Amino acid sequence: MRACVVFDTRYGSTEKIARSLELGLREAGIGTACVSAKDAPFDSLMEYDLICLGAPTEGFTASKQMKEFLEKLKGADLSVKCGFAFDTKLDSRFSGSAAKFIEKELNDLGLRIIAPRESAIVFALKEAGAITGARLKEGEEKRFEQIGTQVGTALAARGR
Numbered sequence: 001m002r003a004c005v006v007f008d009t010r011y012g013s014t015e016k017i018a019r020s021l022e023l024g025l026r027e028a029g030i031g032t033a034c035v036s037a038k039d040a041p042f043d044s045l046m047e048y049d050l051i052c053l054g055a056p057t058e059g060f061t062a063s064k065q066m067k068e069f070l071e072k073l074k075g076a077d078l079s080v081k082c083g084f085a086f087d088t089k090l091d092s093r094f095s096g097s098a099a100k101f102i103e104k105e106l107n108d109l110g111l112r113i114i115a116p117r118e119s120a121i122v123f124a125l126k127e128a129g130a131i132t133g134a135r136l137k138e139g140e141e142k143r144f145e146q147i148g149t150q151v152g153t154a155l156a157a158r159g160r
Contacts, residue, residue, distance in 0.1 A: 001159045003050035003152070005034040008065040011134040014056050014088045017120045020141040021052060021086065024148020030155060037069040042076070050082045050114060050155050053102045056134075057089035057119075060096025070105045082158065083111030084151055086144070088134065091121045114158075115151050120144060 003025050007018035015036075022034040030050070035041075037055070045051060055066035062070075083106035087098035099117035107113060120140040125133035 001029075001050070001152075001155050002031040002048045003033075003052060003155065004040075004045060004048040005032060005052040005054070006037050006040045006069065007034070007053070008037040008055040008063045008069070010056050010058070010063065011125075013120070013122050013134045013136050014054055016136060016141055017086060017088060017144045018052075018054050020144035021054070021148040021151075024145040024150075025050075025052075025152040025155075026148075027145070028149045028152025028156060030152040037065050040069060042072055045073075045076070045078075048081065049159065050084065050151070051078070051106070051111065052084040052086065052151070053106065054086040054088075055098040055102065056122075057087050057096050057098040062087070062098035062101045066098065066102065070102070070109075073109055077110070079110035081111045082114040082155060083107075083109075084114050085117040086119065086147075087117070088120045088122045088136070090124060091137070114154050115147070118144070118147055
């Protein structure tokens, strides 16, 4: 079984989470590629059994780069694929969720959602009142490694 983790990142936090998810998938015995949405080869996505998409939450939804990536997937037959959505977001009920948007798009594209979407919490780093970066909440990378293992185990079970 093979998985592709595609991410967009603004300050690096979502990439860290994607890499943790990749590590967990590999621990479950899944062959995994992890790539930026800017560099993701659309034509090779058909080689994967699981497509994991993650982005930072911006303006209550997914980043522009991830939305453009999802738009390029429209028209492809992904009905035999599994999907998983994740994001990074502020710890506020008012922050929205990129993962919620991504999961809906994956459903609309015909992918079978293998596990409910997950969010990693980030804290905004500010300088002179402007956001200059983000820091992951302690333990989020380890938690996503465990999520990757669980998702990978679920995928392997479907493949049997």
